[in-house]
Amino acid sequence: MPDIFTEFKVKDLSIKNRVVMPAMCMYSSDESGQVRDFHLLHYTTRAMGGTGLIILEATAVERRGRISGNDLGIWEDSQIEGLKKLVDEVHRDGAKIGIQLAHAGRKNETFEDVIAPSPLLFNLKYRTPREMTQEDITAVIEAFGRAALRALKAGFDYIELHGAHGYLINEFLSPVTNERKDGYGGGAANRVRLLKEVTAKVREHWPEEKPLGLRVSAYEYEAGGNTPEDVSFMINLVKDEGIDLINVSSGGVVDSPIEVFPGYQIRYGTEVKSKTNLPVIVGGLLEHHHMANEIIRNNRGDLIFLGRELLRNPYWVLQASRKLGMEEVVWPRQYEKAKGNKLMR
Template identity: 45%
Template sequence: MDHLFTQYKLKGLKLKNRVVMPPMCQYAVENKDGIVNDWHYNHYVSRAIGGAGLIIIEMTDVEPDGRTTDFDLGIWSDDHIAPLKRIVDACHQYGAKVGIQIAHAGRKAEDAEVPVAPSAIPFDENSKTPRALTTDETRAMVEKFQLAAERAIKTGVDTIELHAAHGYLIHEFQSPFTNKRTDEYGKDLTLFGQQIIRAVKSVMPDQMPLLMRISAKEYVDGGYGIEESIAFSKAYKDAGVDLFHVSSGGEGPIVAQEKPGANAAYQVPLAREIRNALNVPVIAVGRLDEPVLANAVIGNEEADLVAVGRGMLRNPYWALEAATKIGKETQIPGVYGAGFRDLSK
């Protein structure tokens, strides 16, 4: 039976365990240039030392106005490559594999003078009203994702994740709640995502898997549910996605009757349904900080990998501690082994 510290292989990606550090925006860019700094270096490399099998670098945007804030990362310029490569190389030294999440915030770009979106619908009454992209601009946006992927590959990452969740641009196009277009991108809500997938895959090495983070359920009136997300995920799988990172929500203010549960593992059933319906590997995420619970998700074959967000914000060495708590062996760097062996006494 597989467990949290069983190795995992997907195409050319070989992971030492099933523990994923999910992308979590740090809002730590200093000069609003989208370039990583020492904060980001320490943040990611410490989790590599701490035993994570896969580290996914936070939402990294394809153009300056595609950032949620001006303090987020970018990958719209070759200037971003070398600083990111420094982080990737250092993480590799400690046995972690590294992915990067490529994205555009769409209407949720707070610091853009005029955000862009599939339709001119603001996120809420306190948000800027976005400008609807023209058909030609939408096609050009696909190319920006492709160029971003080319730069990402030059950083030495092991995989790329497309952000199609949490109300950002790809999600906005795939949702009838935010896409009211009448052109080709309104007639087929998956077209934008499919085109990006194919464009990115065209520049990726054959054995590099493509990940996509999705919101499998929306929490607003008029939003989609699991049946719809299975359908669009199938289209994305056919276009070239190798693994889905299954989250939910983010598309708008949550109505009371659709408020997501606060219970542990509340999104795992969504990941399981995507996995079973499409016969595709998935990452489960959401309140999985307890090692015994995270291990059970893998052992019960509900997901192939487990993402631990808040747990890793609290403890960079979450994976090492988890191995000790559930009685599994893992490589512990340097003299740290003495400290973690003490936990089992």
């Protein structure tokens, strides 16, 4: 029976344990979108702390696809070098690293061209987006493709498409934000079309043996919004384009309140897992090692993500290995003396 310290394999990627750091925007770059010293320190600390897979924060495939003016970017070749350095340093510390390719759509706060499937406002903090033309759609698909090639050149192990939290792909998937009358709007088969075309384009550049993931908002906390059943249906329409892993989140599509509690999204993940037959990353307010382990041991998900807990405690995995008595877990050589209580001189 697997537990959080069991290796996980998907395509050519082997992850040493089941603990994932999900994408978390750090808003620590600038207009250039380049990797800064902060990013190197931040991500390598989590790698030294034993995290199996680190997913780099939402990284914009187009300048107008940024959330803020401080997002990381992968919209031009000059950004590859910094990303490659980050990948190499995280690898040196024993973790695998993926990148979340993102387009903010109507949740772009940078006061550039704001685009979305339909001209609907999220809330007063944002501007009303312009309805995308076919030209815009083609440009976005191409941008995802070029970003995938850059991610390959930078050496990433994994790509995750950001299809959650009300950003551009999610805006197409959701009936609440997509009122298009063309082939990209209407029924689920049309709403998933942008994602399908993005996936196919990414797969032209991202080799078949490398895993490609998708983050979804499986529940929208809004009448008429997508449910785990709807989202699973759409994943099943697109997975043959080459999707290997689903990272199950929720919300962010509309500005409605979410009632959170430890494990609040796990049931959505388990449902998506059973309805799509794809492995899932699940999480949401996870903190306790026994609870994290229970999810894997009961097969409610294949991997768990720890977001804010890994911001609080980059050494969560090493500490969990002590608490769970997992002596065989390998610690960084420099920290080995902290593994047990016996003082070795």
